[in-house]
Amino acid sequence: MPHEVEDETTVNSSYSVTVPAAVRREAGVEAGDKLRWRVDEDGTLSVEVIKQQYGAFSKLEPVDTGEPTDAAEDHDLIAGDY
Structure with a gap:
């Protein structure tokens, strides 16, 4: 059961x-x-923990685009700028 922790x-x-x-x-x-x-309108300060997400893309399946790709060469390309 979670309990209240207070510190400064x-x-x-x-x-x-x-x-x-x-x-x-x-x-x-x-x-x-x-x-x-x-900070709320009444001046109450609150803090929310935003968890770091690891492996966010690890469950994605590769997609065959029908064209060879090279991430080292293609990473700076802008869509349509070939």
Whole structure:
């Protein structure tokens, strides 16, 4: 059962903060995740964890376009610019 975790941290001179370890553990924050900051009309600050997605394309099946491709050569081509 999730429980409430509260901690505090200090904003440094470059306006960076460290997420306290107990908060990281409880929220499941890992390196590479993003934090989305929001301030409501009443001034309430909230933070949402945006999980880093690994292997987002790993389940895609290759498609035969009928033409040979070379990613190393073709990666900078703009559609229609051949």
